[in-house]
Amino acid sequence: MRIKIGAAVVGLAVAGVSFLATGSATSHGYTDSPISRQKLCANGTVTGCGNIQWEPQSVEGPKGFPGAGPADGKICSGGNGTFAQLDDPRNGAWPATKLTAGQGYGFRWQFTARHATSDFRYYITKNGWDSSKPLTRAALESQPFMTVPYGNQQPPATLTHQGTVPTQKSGRHIILAVWNVADTTNAFYACSDVQF
Numbered sequence: 573m574r575i576k577i578g579a580a581v582v583g584l585a586v587a588g589v590s591f592l593a594t595g596s597a598t599s600h601g602y603t604d605s606p607i608s609r610q611k612l613c614a615n616g617t618v619t620g621c622g623n624i625q626w627e628p629q630s631v632e633g634p635k636g637f638p639g640a641g642p643a644d645g646k647i648c649s650g651g652n653g654t655f656a657q658l659d660d661p662r663n664g665a666w667p668a669t670k671l672t673a674g675q676g677y678g679f680r681w682q683f684t685a686r687h688a689t690s691d692f693r694y695y696i697t698k699n700g701w702d703s704s705k706p707l708t709r710a711a712l713e714s715q716p717f718m719t720v721p722y723g724n725q726q727p728p729a730t731l732t733h734q735g736t737v738p739t740q741k742s743g744r745h746i747i748l749a750v751w752n753v754a755d756t757t758n759a760f761y762a763c764s765d766v767q768f
């Protein structure tokens with residue numbers, strides 16, 4: 573009897589481990605318009621990216637940004653040390669999507685796991701921020717330029733938010749997209765380099 577119970581416990585433990593491993597390998601999402609750093613790594617446009625090239629959907633970190641969430645300087649990696657290459661400013665050399673201040677734009681997410689969602693928030697850097705330094709809260713405008721409440725609904729596999737690019741911007745900037753998941757303690761982070 574003892575042996576049977578022991579085997580059942582081991583069986584459950586193994587099932588639990590494999591479930592978690594599958595979840596982390598296939599879950600989540602990233603932005604591809606404007607294209608994010610993680611997607612530039614995944615499609616081979618940018619090399620020397622490390623592990624993120626295999627799983628651009630996995631930039632997951634604590635939610636509650638900017639009050640909580642990843643630490644300053646680690647925002648683009650979601651605070652994941654294994655994805656630290658995303659925080660490297662590369663001396664301002666990340667490929668940048670060209671935008672015109674005030675234009676209409678479709679901000680797009682690709683999801684590999686369609687988690688129930690609280691909202692999506694889009695932040696942009698302040699004029700005069702230093703593109704040679706890792707991204708910090710102080711470098712970002714304090715309020716998102718677009719917030720899309722999602723009412724705990726499940727998004728489709730591809731989701732476009734039709735919005736407006738901020739006005740009064742020139743030169744190089746980062747758009748930080750944050751996907752706040754409703755039913756976990758986490759969010760997903762995506763930094764996109766843009767040029768006005």
Ligand SMILES: [Cu+2]
Nearest residue numbers: 599600685687
């Ligand atoms: Cu997920």
